[in-house]
Amino acid sequence: MTLQPLFDYKILLKAILSKKNHTNKILIKSGRLAFNYIINDIKENNNKINKIILPNLICDEIVMIAEYHKIEVKYYNIDNELNYDINEIEDIAKDENNIIVLVNYFGFVKDHIITQKLKNNFIIEDNAHVLKKINDDNQNPFLDYSFSSLRKLLPVLSGAEVYSSKHKLDINQDSRFPDFGEMKYSLRSLKKSRIGVSKMGHSSNRIDISNYNIDIFSKLIINNYKFSYSQIALQRRKNFIFWESYLKDNEINFMRSININDEICPYAFPCYFTNDEKYNKWLEWGKSRNITIIAWPKYHKDTFKYIPDNFLRRILLFPVNHQFDLNKIIS
Ligand SMILES: Cc1ncc(COP(=O)(O)O)c(C=O)c1O
Numbered sequence: 001m002t003l004q005p006l007f008d009y010k011i012l013l014k015a016i017l018s019k020k021n022h023t024n025k026i027l028i029k030s031g032r033l034a035f036n037y038i039i040n041d042i043k044e045n046n047n048k049i050n051k052i053i054l055p056n057l058i059c060d061e062i063v064m065i066a067e068y069h070k071i072e073v074k075y076y077n078i079d080n081e082l083n084y085d086i087n088e089i090e091d092i093a094k095d096e097n098n099i100i101v102l103v104n105y106f107g108f109v110k111d112h113i114i115t116q117k118l119k120n121n122f123i124i125e126d127n128a129h130v131l132k133k134i135n136d137d138n139q140n141p142f143l144d145y146s147f148s149s150l151r152k153l154l155p156v157l158s159g160a161e162v163y164s165s166k167h168k169l170d171i172n173q174d175s176r177f178p179d180f181g182e183m184k185y186s187l188r189s190l191k192k193s194r195i196g197v198s199k200m201g202h203s204s205n206r207i208d209i210s211n212y213n214i215d216i217f218s219k220l221i222i223n224n225y226k227f228s229y230s231q232i233a234l235q236r237r238k239n240f241i242f243w244e245s246y247l248k249d250n251e252i253n254f255m256r257s258i259n260i261n262d263e264i265c266p267y268a269f270p271c272y273f274t275n276d277e278k279y280n281k282w283l284e285w286g287k288s289r290n291i292t293i294i295a296w297p298k299y300h301k302d303t304f305k306y307i308p309d310n311f312l313r314r315i316l317l318f319p320v321n322h323q324f325d326l327n328k329i330i331s
Contacts, residue, residue: 001291001329003268003319005155006189012217015224026162026169027219028212031128031149032061034160035101036209037171038145039069042099042122049122053092053100055084056306057315062101062126063300064207071099075306080272082108082255086115096120102143104130106317107153107236107266108256114142128152129267132161133229139165152267154227155323156218157182171212178215186217232322233265239320242327243269247318251278253311268317270296279314286318289330293318 028034043049052066057078066073076088082105093100094117102112103126114123123142128149139146144166150159157178162169178186214222237260244257255270273279279295286293296317299307307313320326 001319001324001326002188002321003292003294003317004152005321005323007157007186007217008155008189009186011155011221011225015220018224018226020223021226025222026171027173027214027222028160028162028171029158029214030151031126031147031160032065032207033209033212034147034149034162035062035124035126036065036068036207037162037212038124038147039065039071039099041145041167041169043069046097046122049097049099050095051092051098053089053098053121055101055103056303057082057105057297057312058101058103058299058303059297060300060303061207063303065209067300067302068207068209073302075303078105078312080253080255080311082106082270086113086118090115090117093118093121098122099124101126103128106256106268106270107131107264109264112140112142128160131229131232131265131267139163141165150222151218153232153265154222156221157186157215159214159218159222174213175216175219176211176213178217182215229265233263234260235322235325236266236320237262237264239322239324239326240266240269242330243271243318243320246326246330247271252282255315266320268296269320270315270317272311273314273316274311276314279316282316291319291329 028037049071051072051074053074053076054062055078056075063073074092076084076092078084089100098121100121101124104110106129109130122144125143125146127146129152130148131153132148145164148161150156237258240258241260244254252271252273258264283293294317296315
């Protein structure tokens with residue numbers, strides 16, 4: 001069982017034969033390039049950005065983009081229930097004209113309240129782990145920009161959406177043929193063993209910011225295929241709840257819980273460990289069962305000094321991919 005959905009050529013075929021049902025989505029290649037696009041958009045009208053303010057629970061791809069812009073990066077703390085302290089962010093941002101990134105981790109969308117003190121900053125909502133309801137174009141009016149990362153929740157090879165209710169986005173929206181890494185990934189569902197995470201040509205050791213374009217297969221699927229948000233979300237919630245009961249009594253700390261009747265569409269089941277032995281044991285358990293459990297996030301080397309030796313270093317994500325029913329896989 002994989003963390004991210006497996007590409008499905010049947011869906012591509014259906015998409016090719018269907019009529020386009022979305023017209024106004026701004027689609028580019030990936031979440032990190034969406035972030036890069038947004039920073040450029042902000043810089044175009046503001047030549048003095050003081051800092052990029054990130055949570056200390058963040059993957060290296062986002063830090064690499066921030067560093068590429070040669071803007072100072074500061075971090076605020078995330079607690080073990082995935083919350084932040086707005087006073088801490090206000091304090092870091094008191095010089096104004098900063099870019100502040102707020103992450104909706106693992107599909108748990110927060111109603112971010114932007115206080116008066118943060119008004120003269122640019123707020124970006126990172127929805128890389130969130131599946132937006134189809135045609136839901138409402139954005140929290142306090143936020144400047146939001147972006148997603150569609151391949152994390154839908155069976156596509158690339159794709160991220162950028163949206164803003166405050167700023168007019170002007171972006172070239174061409175598409176391209178899938179690259180070698182994406183083609184290889186598209187055949188992954190045929191492979192027997194699926195351990196580890198494939199970066200799908202979105203390698204994090206280098207950032208290729210020259211090509212923003214989404215691949216044509218994914219564009220067709222996102223624009224034409226009618227996914228059922230409620231079915232995807234329901235199966236993901238069932239899988240999430242499966243882990244809650246399967247992992248309880250194992251000295252594993254859960255970060256969030258959900259109810260089967262919630263609206264949330266989780267990206268993964270997050271939990272953390274207080275010792276390395278248990279943490280490594282579960283990683284090995286996943287490998288032996290062909291279930292992709294990942295250590296998250298892969299921190300950037302420059303982020304490490306802001307990571308205390310606590311839960312932040314021992315988070316594992318268990319998969320809730322809706323293409324699988326854990327109740328059938330694990331007995
Ligand atoms: C919170 C968060 N934001 C952004 C990204 C980057 O998204 P992408 O891989 O589509 O570039 C990731 C990737 O893992 C992420 O976890």
